[in-house]
Amino acid sequence: MSSDRASPSTNESSDSTTGSSLLEVKSLKTQFPTSRGTVTAVDGVDLTVERGEILGLVGESGSGKSVFAQSIMGIVDDPGRIVDGDIQLAGESLLDKSAGDLEALRGGQLSMIFQDPMNSLNPTLTVGEQIAETVRLHQDVGESVSLPAELKRKLLGATKNSEAWRRAIEMLEAVEIPEAESRAGDYPHEFSGGMRQRAMIAMALSCEPDLLIADEPTTALDVTVQAQILDELRDLKDTFDTSILLITHDLAVVSEVCDRVAVMYAGEIVERASARELFSNPQHPYTQGLIASTPRLDAPDDELTPIQGNVPDLIDIPYACHFAPRCPEAERECFEVDPDFREVGEGDHEAACLRRGPEERRL
Secondary structure (H helix, E strand, C coil): CEEEEEEECCCCHHHHHHHCCCCCEEEEEEEECCCCCEEEEECCCCECCCCCCCCECCCCCCCCHHHHHHHHHHHCCCCCEEEEEEEECCCHHHHHHCCHHHHHHEECEEEECCCCCCHHHCCCCHHHHHHHHHHHHHHCCCCCCCHHHHHHHHHHHHCCCCHHHHHHHHHHHHHCCCHHHHHHHCHHHCCCCHHHHHHHHHHCCCCCEEEEEEEEECCCCCCHHHHHHHHHHHHHHHCCCEEEEECCCCCCHHHHCCEEEEEEEEEEEEEEEEEHHHHHHHHHHHCCCCCCCCCCCCCCCCCCCCCCCCCCCCEECCCCCCCHCCCCCCCCHHHHCCCCEEEECCCCCECCCCCCHHHCCCC
């Protein structure tokens, strides 16, 4: 698929044309030069996140979901770079901002929860101090941020009567850390995996961001803790009036908490719809394959049908529809013609597939 394909409803959607969406990503392309060629990890993605919603971004590992999140945050690993498109948050282009402006945005208007909280938390600082430092950086609490947090701790000790420290306690309580006041003085290694993830959520939400990006927030957690984390994310969205972009490969997670869903494959969005519509009426063959290969609690004896083949190497994909070699419905045109988005169901349900849509538009 090419980066210039357009949805037939683009000109009709007031959210995408008036800038009322909180996040609006347009034709975004992120590439990584390598010795073998250029990896296009994000290939012409168009996506919006509305105010007050949870949008799920799903797809297999290697489909470009995490690079998409890093592109929004402005933290793409070198030598990767955004080569085309735009990212607008509350009507302002993030790509036009300086490194300093982006740093100020991160943690303030824009926050992210990463997959591995143990590697994201500083092992030499208490959990409470790390949250308090985030508050000092992004909220006007009248506390110095000129000294590094580690030096400040050694010289002054934990400023437990400060506004930032009190805010840290409140956030740990908000994510249901038991005995939050005493646990704030613990180090990350003293927390369980689920508690570390809660601490990361507390840190991300400590400045009440407009948009929270959660990249596989329940990975490596047991099922019970996963459910607790998801429930808390849903509740915290309402408490802090924060929109959430939830990135996952787990369709069960998406069906549980998301309002809308976008399906990503090989760097591209191939289907988008409300969560209810997507799961009741999946249209793109890739989405159908994902659902068919996912166990269901209400039908545990159903036979699972895996998607044949693997996600392609993202270097110079030679066929128009990236899913064509794995698709049971693919015909010659699928390899040669870029599929545009077509209305395929209720509401704003769209899929980028030549085999879908009104009869008069099919090949």
